[in-house]
Amino acid sequence: MSTSSTSTLGKIGSYAFLTFFVFLSVYPITRIITVSLRPGDQLLSTSLDFIPDGATLDNYRALLFETPFLRWMLNSVLVAFVVTVTGVALASTAGYAISRYRFLGRGSMLSGLLITQMFPATMLLLPLYVVLINLKLLNSYLGIIVIYSATALPFCVWQMKGYYDTIPVALEEAARIDGCTPWQAFRRVIFPLAAPALVITALFSFMTAWNEYVVANVVLQDTDMFTLPLGLKMFQGDMTTQWGLYAAGALLVSIPVVGLFLALSRYLISGLTLGAVKG
């Protein structure tokens, strides 16, 4: 804001502070890379070198060809994809209705959405677990997909509603005068304008499914059915940890989500703040 009033010392201090925190942010990630490159005989090493002695891609080869990693990835992609599509479809329509229409129960619906954020994980998981046992849906994707969609939905609906609130109603009115049905006015005029919020909703739904451990740990029991979080946790066994496999897997799993997240971080700021301020 103010260039003139900042002293040189202040500038140096600011850069030093930023550098320190960037180091803290990046360092754990460099450790994952380092460990994933270590040859088998050096996994337990006290070296802090970024590129380890005798760096090798052996861990990646072992991970891809000697463990069910690819199977887990397929499972995760399947679950995350269904959850994302469901999340976007449901949140974009329900958020629109709540933003534009006044109907009986609207207020309680809104506060209900917020209240679900206060549920501890076990609050819904325990009853659903009992229900899944009774329906024999334990160890199935259907169970987990439904739970993920429902977990992600309240935040997504709230978020979409906040964004629709910032789009002027005059746009639909104009479309209606031009002969659009209410659905066309929504689908052709408002929906495309809500792209930033849709992107956030998709990202949030996807990450919910891709990164979830606690629910999957209860619902999925068969190693072949595992999603990635369960699989990677399995490498950290009770007795010994297969650090090389874990690190290689962690890196492969993180690269797509981190890339996606950073690419969309521009939207993240506008989507989150608009939703929050106008919510």
Next chain:
Amino acid sequence: MLEAKDTVAALEARERTKEEAGQNGRPRTERTDPVRPAPRLSEAWQHRIFLGALLGPTVLIVLSVVAYPFFYNVVLSLSNMNIYHIRDWDVIGFQQYAAVFSEPAFWNVFLKTVVWTAVNIVFHVGLGVFLAVILNKSFIVGKPAWRVLLILPWALPQYITALTWRGMFNYEYGAVNLLLSKAFGMSPIAWLTSPFEAFVAVILTNIWLGFPFMMVVALGGLQSIPGELYEAADVDGASEWKKFWSITVPLLKPVMIPAITLGIVWTFNNINVVWLVSNGGEPNDQTHILVSYVYEAAFQMYRFGWAAALSMVIFGVLFVFTQVLLKRTNATEGAY
């Protein structure tokens, strides 16, 4: 800039819908024979059907997967369901709630949860706002790059953060102890095997992954503060410190309060980090917050009724807390 772009897009969209309406409309007007006078619904009914179509699927899912389990959980909390009574359980009243409050460990874990939440939020907000203020200074070069690097902890999947930090806290080979000994000559700390250090370790991990969210929210808020305010303060000769407390803080408040409320609720309930860094409460079930404690009771000890009751207690605490917080902040907003 943004508005201009939006209105252009809107105009285009309007043109498109006009065209399509025209295409659909024309053949109908030309074909004059009244083949099929569509049964026209009244405007009110059309409206209701549209609303139902928009809301129906969501309401259905939320009712079946959120509302139904919620009430089922209430029933479970009043029941004696556990591993021995999984099918033949009975409603027994408030005994499970009494059992929750009379368990000595409960109060201990409750206290830890409060400390956990408070320490995390203070650091998240403090670091987040401070970094955002620095990043927003005009003399900082390469802002997008700094920002991207600082968001990394948020972008990394939480469970990977937790499992990786667990590795870094390893006594002999973990990076934390190695760095401490190489940089400061400190003797290694038993991060994961002594109760206090393990609790510090989970908090450090969570601070690491949580500050970028607050930073991003604060950055959004800072961008909406008009620069003239700072220029006016400069003219009056205000110090940086004074400007921060008199301009930045009050104007960030409306943006930060909802984020902080949400942050408190999320942190209070964040089972991932605690569970994965401490590997389910190690050492000796000393590293728990309430959620991880219930999770263990439910899915490792199968004390279903008891766990359901404790879930209700956690929810009750958060509900009352947020109501009070939101009331208070609304009141202060009115005064301000």
